[in-house]
Amino acid sequence: MSIDISLFEQAKEKIDQAKSILITSHKSPDGDSVGCSVGLYQYLKKLNKTVQICHPDNAPHFLTWIKGSEDIISFENDSDKVRECFFKSDLIFCLDYNASYRLCSDMEKLLDDSNANKILIDHHPNPSINAVVSISDVSRSSTSELICELIDSLGDAALIDHLISEPLYAGMITDTGSFRYPSVSSRTHDIVSLLLKSGIDHSMVHSNIYDTNSIDRLKLRSFAVCNKMEILDHYPLGIISLTKEELERYNFQKGDTEGLVNVILSVEGVKIGVILIEKGGCIKMSFRSKEQYYVNEFANKYFNGGGHKYAAGGMSELSIDDTINKLKSLIPELF
Ligand code: 5GP
Ligand code: MN
Numbered sequence: 001m002s003i004d005i006s007l008f009e010q011a012k013e014k015i016d017q018a019k020s021i022l023i024t025s026h027k028s029p030d031g032d033s034v035g036c037s038v039g040l041y042q043y044l045k046k047l048n049k050t051v052q053i054c055h056p057d058n059a060p061h062f063l064t065w066i067k068g069s070e071d072i073i074s075f076e077n078d079s080d081k082v083r084e085c086f087f088k089s090d091l092i093f094c095l096d097y098n099a100s101y102r103l104c105s106d107m108e109k110l111l112d113d114s115n116a117n118k119i120l121i122d123h124h125p126n127p128s129i130n131a132v133v134s135i136s137d138v139s140r141s142s143t144s145e146l147i148c149e150l151i152d153s154l155g156d157a158a159l160i161d162h163l164i165s166e167p168l169y170a171g172m173i174t175d176t177g178s179f180r181y182p183s184v185s186s187r188t189h190d191i192v193s194l195l196l197k198s199g200i201d202h203s204m205v206h207s208n209i210y211d212t213n214s215i216d217r218l219k220l221r222s223f224a225v226c227n228k229m230e231i232l233d234h235y236p237l238g239i240i241s242l243t244k245e246e247l248e249r250y251n252f253q254k255g256d257t258e259g260l261v262n263v264i265l266s267v268e269g270v271k272i273g274v275i276l277i278e279k280g281g282c283i284k285m286s287f288r289s290k291e292q293y294y295v296n297e298f299a300n301k302y303f304n305g306g307g308h309k310y311a312a313g314g315m316s317e318l319s320i321d322d323t324i325n326k327l328k329s330l331i332p333e334l335f
Contacts, residue, residue, distance in 0.1 A: 003137055003146075008153040010133045011119050018091035020050045024111065026097035027056040027104050030258070031209065033096045034059050035171020036121070036143040038068040040093060042163040043151055052089075054082045056104035060255025065208045066167045075107050086110040091117050094131065096143040098124040098306075121146050123183075124308065125296065138308070141183040144171025148191045157194060165195040170205055177262065178206070181310065220250035221260055231267060235331050238264035241276040241320055261286045272334055276316075276323055283316040283323045293334060302330055 015021070023041055025033035037053045044051040057076040059069055075082045086092075092114060094100075100108045111118075111129075120131040123143055127136040140146050148168050151160060172192065176184050179192075196202060224240050231238045240260065250256070257277055264273030265288050272289045285303055287295035289310050296312040299305040305314025316323040 003135060003149065005153055007133055007135050008150050011121075011135065011150060012154050014091055014117055014119060014133060015044065015047070015049065018049065018089075018117075020089045021052075021091045021093065022085050022089035022116070023051065023053040023093045023095060024103065024107070025053075025055055025095045026102040029055055029057065029059040029063065031063060031174025032142045032144055032171040034063045034066060034069055034072070035167040035169070035174070036095045036147045037072065038066055038167035039144060039164050039171065040095065040147050040150075041071070042068050042161075042167070043147075043156070043159065046159050046161075046164070052085050054085050054107070056107050058254065060258065061253060062209050062212050062255050062258070063170070066170060067163055068167065075104055079106065082107065083110060086114055086116075089114075089116050091119065094118055094120045094122070094129050095147075096122055096124075098122050098126055098136070099128045121150070124306070126306075139183070139185070141181070141185070141188045142172050142175035144168040144175070145188055145191055147171075148194065152191075152194060160195065160198045162198055162200045165198040165200045166205055169195045169200060169202060170209060173206065174209065183308075183310075214253070214256075216251045217253070217256045220247070220252065220256055221263075223250065224257070224260060225263055229264065231264075231270060232328075232331070235335055236269050236271040237274070237331060237334070238267055238270050238272075239274050239276070239324065239327070240264060241324060242278065243320055244278040247278070261288045264288070265290060274327060276320055276327075278320050283318065283320055285314045285316060285323070285327075287312045287314070289334075295334070298330070298334055302326070 023037050025037050041051055041053050053072045055072050055074050058074045073081050100111045118131040120129045120134045122136045123138055123140040125138050229240045261273045261275040271293045275286045277284045287299050289295045294309040296307045296309055299312035299314040303314025303316055307313050
């Protein structure tokens, strides 16, 4: 499916008119949210635009090597500066999220109250942001893929240097499981080809993302698989749960459980994996699935969340044991 090319041109018109541009993305940054934010940021800087990136919270360690990520202002670190950015910007990009509640609550209000033009670029279902230009397509593997299409369709592929291509490539590999998930298309690979032509060292990008484990991180993940993974007898579903105490035991740092839910899906025959993490007084849940089993509506209906068909998240305010019991009682709905 191709996106109406005029949407990219409309976005360019707004970029040309803007005096001060703000790039935002969702809370709990992942490779795609950081990658597409920084990729677009570097491109807009090349166009000599005044641009800043504001995220609700800090990126995990495995993404901080991305050049330009050090310029991201987080609400967690500097809420005054983020407020100032919202007030002075006349164009706001909403990247990799479909609804303002995916920001932290204070930033959600800043976005909702802002009179600036908004451009949404995203690949989640059900966009609900009031944007002047909405480039939203669930068939895209990642928002980074969409940013690359934007640059290419505007005739600016020649501007793509390693400062632009490395974050976009990082976003694409993290959201596609290194090009494994069903969302990958021949177009995804065409775009990767375009990025590789800028001369990036793709092995370095993979290594920076996947080979930077701390010993504690590896031990936590091993403990989770050895001691905390339960594969159900009657349904092809596996669960990992980690309590606050268990996380502290392994000196948990942000990003340490990233992708761990996929390990459950790697068990032969398993179709759905769920991980429950006790964090900040509630239980953060991640769902992954394959084939004809979808998790986003389930996450939305029962755990106040959402996401994609095969990758969704949610939360619970019950205890971890009660959340597991609730999940188990609802499993028949998933199959
Ligand atoms: P993760 O499990 O990696 O946190 O998130 C997987 C997918 O689900 C991502 O695409 C993310 O946008 C979405 N997601 C995660 N948490 C939430 C949530 O609380 N609400 C909604 N609507 N989507 C979420
Ligand atoms: Mn994404």
